[in-house]
Amino acid sequence: MSNSVSNSVSDSMGSSVGKEPVAVVGIGQTKHVAARRDVSIAGLVREAAQRALVDAELTWADIDAVVIGKAPDFFEGVMMPELYLADALGAVGKPMLRVHTAGSVGGSTALVAANLVAGRVHGTVLTLAFEKQSESNAMWGLSLPIPFQQPLLAGAGGFFAPHVRAYMRRTGAPDTVGSLVAYKDRRNALKNPYAHLHEEDITLEKVQASPMLWDPIRYSETCPSSDGACAMILTGRAGAARSPRPPAWMHGGAMRSEPTLFAGKDFVSPQAGKDCAADVYRQAGITDPRREIDAAEIYVPFSWYEPMWLENLGFAAEGEGWKLTESGVTELDGDLPVNMSGGVLSTNPIGASGMIRFAEAALQVRGQAGAHQVEGARRALGHAYGGGAQFFAMWLVGAEPPAT
Amino acid sequence: MASAPSSGVLRAPLVVEFPFTRSLGPVQSAFLTGLRERVVLGVKARDGRTLVPPVEYDPVTAEEIRDLVEVAATGTVTTWAWNHEPRRGQPLATPFAWVLVKLDGADTGLLHALDAPGPDAVRTGMRVRVRWAAERVGAITDIACFEPYEGERGARQGAPHSGEFAEPVTGIVAPARLDYTYSPGRAQTAYINALSAQKTVGERCPSCRKVYVPPRGACPTCGVATAERVEVGPRGTVTTYCIVNIKAKNLDIEVPYVYAHIALDGADLALHARIAGIPYDEVRMGLRVEPVWTEGGRFPDHYRPTGEPDADYDTYKELI
Numbered sequence: 179m180s181n182s183v184s185n186s187v188s189d190s191m192g193s194s195v196g197k198e199p200v201a202v203v204g205i206g207q208t209k210h211v212a213a214r215r216d217v218s219i220a221g222l223v224r225e226a227a228q229r230a231l232v233d234a235e236l237t238w239a240d241i242d243a244v245v246i247g248k249a250p251d252f253f254e255g256v257m258m259p260e261l262y263l264a265d266a267l268g269a270v271g272k273p274m275l276r277v278h279t280a281g282s283v284g285g286s287t288a289l290v291a292a293n294l295v296a297g298r299v300h301g302t303v304l305t306l307a308f309e310k311q312s313e314s315n316a317m318w319g320l321s322l323p324i325p326f327q328q329p330l331l332a333g334a335g336g337f338f339a340p341h342v343r344a345y346m347r348r349t350g351a352p353d354t355v356g357s358l359v360a361y362k363d364r365r366n367a368l369k370n371p372y373a374h375l376h377e378e379d380i381t382l383e384k385v386q387a388s389p390m391l392w393d394p395i396r397y398s399e400t401c402p403s404s405d406g407a408c409a410m411i412l413t414g415r416a417g418a419a420r421s422p423r424p425p426a427w428m429h430g431g432a433m434r435s436e437p438t439l440f441a442g443k444d445f446v447s448p449q450a451g452k453d454c455a456a457d458v459y460r461q462a463g464i465t466d467p468r469r470e471i472d473a474a475e476i477y478v479p480f481s482w483y484e485p486m487w488l489e490n491l492g493f494a495a496e497g498e499g500w501k502l503t504e505s506g507v508t509e510l511d512g513d514l515p516v517n518m519s520g521g522v523l524s525t526n527p528i529g530a531s532g533m534i535r536f537a538e539a540a541l542q543v544r545g546q547a548g549a550h551q552v553e554g555a556r557r558a559l560g561h562a563y564g565g566g567a568q569f570f571a572m573w574l575v576g577a578e579p580p581a582t
Numbered sequence: 583m584a585s586a587p588s589s590g591v592l593r594a595p596l597v598v599e600f601p602f603t604r605s606l607g608p609v610q611s612a613f614l615t616g617l618r619e620r621v622v623l624g625v626k627a628r629d630g631r632t633l634v635p636p637v638e639y640d641p642v643t644a645e646e647i648r649d650l651v652e653v654a655a656t657g658t659v660t661t662w663a664w665n666h667e668p669r670r671g672q673p674l675a676t677p678f679a680w681v682l683v684k685l686d687g688a689d690t691g692l693l694h695a696l697d698a699p700g701p702d703a704v705r706t707g708m709r710v711r712v713r714w715a716a717e718r719v720g721a722i723t724d725i726a727c728f729e730p731y732e733g734e735r736g737a738r739q740g741a742p743h744s745g746e747f748a749e750p751v752t753g754i755v756a757p758a759r760l761d762y763t764y765s766p767g768r769a770q771t772a773y774i775n776a777l778s779a780q781k782t783v784g785e786r787c788p789s790c791r792k793v794y795v796p797p798r799g800a801c802p803t804c805g806v807a808t809a810e811r812v813e814v815g816p817r818g819t820v821t822t823y824c825i826v827n828i829k830a831k832n833l834d835i836e837v838p839y840v841y842a843h844i845a846l847d848g849a850d851l852a853l854h855a856r857i858a859g860i861p862y863d864e865v866r867m868g869l870r871v872e873p874v875w876t877e878g879g880r881f882p883d884h885y886r887p888t889g890e891p892d893a894d895y896d897t898y899k900e901l902i
Contacts, residue, residue, distance in 0.1 A: 312603070441803065
């Protein structure tokens, strides 16, 4: 079934013959907050892009193409925002592409940009994703009243909570695991100056005592609503050689999709997610992700998705993901740190959230993650998903150039 | 609101509207606040041109540009199009011309409306001036429209301006509205019509034999059309659920309540509905339920326990 419902981009990225190695040489983020009332959308994306240029010590003239992504246009009500953002992103006279894949868009946007470099279409590409949630209402954008249809009965978390319960039933995970993830990610966020939530006085007891909104999901186990942007500059071998700071090298990247609803869909561990991870690992020569990958930034909008995705991504056997979380393996000082940045649970500018995962993975292997740096991280996974578990995008980056 | 034309496929109007907000940033803030004060501002680009309305970043060099200048409220039409039938929300209620106006002192055209008696009264190159709105709030509509004007060119052609005003406008509300005619299509029309007889009818895929409820007219896995109608339910099994403890704005349901995935007997994927008729904390996976209809309801109001023994996990674990 997976073959019939999945789309693949691996043909263009999986074969190493003639492919340009892709390096991340610049990363920029805004300080993510609930509302950036001081800037326009143009000002917001500009800030992230400018920081990426500064990091790479490049100028607008060095950029050959711009690839931009954001969540659905209904979220801010600007149809095709890329039209008006071209000036802010220095795209005059250059190709500019927009990518749409719902919540995974930050990841797939980066992969489209990477493909342009790998295929030697462009030498140096600026890729950027953003969301200004304060100017809109994402929940409204996702639940437009459709004639003849029953109104949505449960709100944002109500879509996810039944899948969490199904995971708990399937694996026997104790109901304490979700709070452990939230407590970890919120503490990690304290070490990340760009993270939205900085809850200095967070305790496990506070997480556990937070209101149960959509049982089994508590308030503190949900993601915030953020304004923010994230940008990366991708280039090839020659560009990497000129990079003033260590580049992150792409070792594998893939996207997969499947319908949001179909008979046999496994919301707990979607086939498209498994296939996507397998493709990335194959490209990167990874046979044992748990041992060979040093850190992972995984799209976890509700805390229980950490153990769920650990299984889906092959870091744990089916039914065993929660044990990694419970035993501290995914802590910042654990054996497989997950969401060192604080993750989506601490920062969620929806369209940018996937790219932040990709960028944070790159920061780790560049040794540039600051207080949330994993000592000696050589290989890291960035993961994004969205659209009712419809779209998956992942990349694996390393401190060394790819072998071929 | 529903109607059924001769094809029998349901159709209904769908209006999507939302009051989006916009943070303006420094340049748009100065521009819109200026309009409130009857001042039209442009920005100097690096190539010396004056751009009106002003932008934050140079369209050629990508540099941040902040050198604001004041331009005149008079100008020249550079091109136009007649609008025979103004629609809701447009600047004028009577027929008018959409115009690009190069204000005196500006090098680019500002899009707005021109109040003119008819298309014969409009030409490229004609002189116009701003007609200010009586009440101005810091919005593009502070320019009510343009009007023909044969008088002197306005002053203030390119004088530097700080862009600073008392009580600047920093954000606006930008209401958006889209009017659609929505049709759920053949398959869902049949499903909805069957519901009015309190029956749930899905469609079976001719290839994988899975029964889709609600039917979409095609199997998303096999990519083939579905046509064979299959009645399912009315009973079903709760495959998973959550307990909703926060009240949704638009829903008249007391919390807590249970929102469940229910696999109707004979269906190959679950639909979503509310469970009642049982204390919320006694709902469980595997619970057997049946629909409860209310007078005139298009859908079951909720599902309630049937009293049957719970379904075995293995019978529904693929239907979550």
